[in-house]
Amino acid sequence: MINYKVFETAEAVVTELSEQLVTYSQRDKPMHISLSGGSTPKLWFKLLAKDYATKVNWNNLHFWWGDERCVEPTDPESNYGEAKALLFDHIDIDAQNIHRILGENDPDDETQRLAEEICAKVPSVNGIPSFDWILLGMGGDGHTASLFPYKTDFNEPNLTLVAEHPESGQLRISKSARLLSNASRITYLVLGESKAQRLYEIATHDAADLPYPAAKIKALKTTEWYLDASAAKDL
Ligand SMILES: O=C1O[C@H](COP(=O)(O)O)[C@@H](O)[C@H](O)[C@H]1O
Numbered sequence: 001m002i003n004y005k006v007f008e009t010a011e012a013v014v015t016e017l018s019e020q021l022v023t024y025s026q027r028d029k030p031m032h033i034s035l036s037g038g039s040t041p042k043l044w045f046k047l048l049a050k051d052y053a054t055k056v057n058w059n060n061l062h063f064w065w066g067d068e069r070c071v072e073p074t075d076p077e078s079n080y081g082e083a084k085a086l087l088f089d090h091i092d093i094d095a096q097n098i099h100r101i102l103g104e105n106d107p108d109d110e111t112q113r114l115a116e117e118i119c120a121k122v123p124s125v126n127g128i129p130s131f132d133w134i135l136l137g138m139g140g141d142g143h144t145a146s147l148f149p150y151k152t153d154f155n156e157p158n159l160t161l162v163a164e165h166p167e168s169g170q171l172r173i174s175k176s177a178r179l180l181s182n183a184s185r186i187t188y189l190v191l192g193e194s195k196a197q198r199l200y201e202i203a204t205h206d207a208a209d210l211p212y213p214a215a216k217i218k219a220l221k222t223t224e225w226y227l228d229a230s231a232a233k234d235l
Pocket of ligand 1: 069136138
């Protein structure tokens with residue numbers, strides 16, 4: 001049974017996520033949170049910068065990313081660059097709490113460096129690092145992070161990998177399915193009508209019968225889908 005949380009508007013979705021971020025930030029230990037890229041989280045970042053800058057205990061949170069495009073951090077395609085412009089430039093957070101993927105570096109070297117940084121900083125469960133909360137998006141083709149349909153090895157033993165966008169050929173660095181699945185909690189954040197058909201397909205088929213990484217990757221404890229009414233219209 002897929003765990004859907006449907007809200008009337010996109011604003012209501014990101015308000016709920018913001019309140020949960022406040023709660024995470026009040027825990028008695030540092031929390032490791034992995035952000036999604038692409039366009040969907042922009043609304044959330046803007047709301048956090050506007051209304052939550054002083055409500056969140058930012059320095060109890062460590063931010064990571066599910067994936068990054070192999071571009072400079074100043075490139076409009078950079079997932080980190082977008083989060084920096086919309087959120088991190090507007091809040092008081094220590095630079096050491098922001099663990100960006102260095103998309104400008106050699107992808108193989110960066111993949112290795114990133115895995116080492118994750119192992120050094122994120123507490124392990126079952127022998128590998130376990131993020132407290134991973135936010136993931138879903139592309140219109142069913143990809144998540146930079147794990148693409150028909151291109152993803154779900155048994156990949158490494159924690160991080162280099163991926164290639166199937167259409168543009170753009171190189172990406174991504175957490176592997178193994179690392180994503182070892183999170184305590186995964187929240188898929190999916191907004192807008194353009195994702196409705198893919199969501200319907202996921203809702204009406206066994207994940208095993210679908211090629212979509214977003215349908216297959218689940219966390220250790222909680223996997224849930226935060227949707228606005230437009231995205232959920234066919235469910
Ligand atoms: O390329 C990517 O796509 C997905 C979905 O992006 P969106 O623009 O449809 O929200 C995103 O989750 C991933 O991090 C990103 O690099």
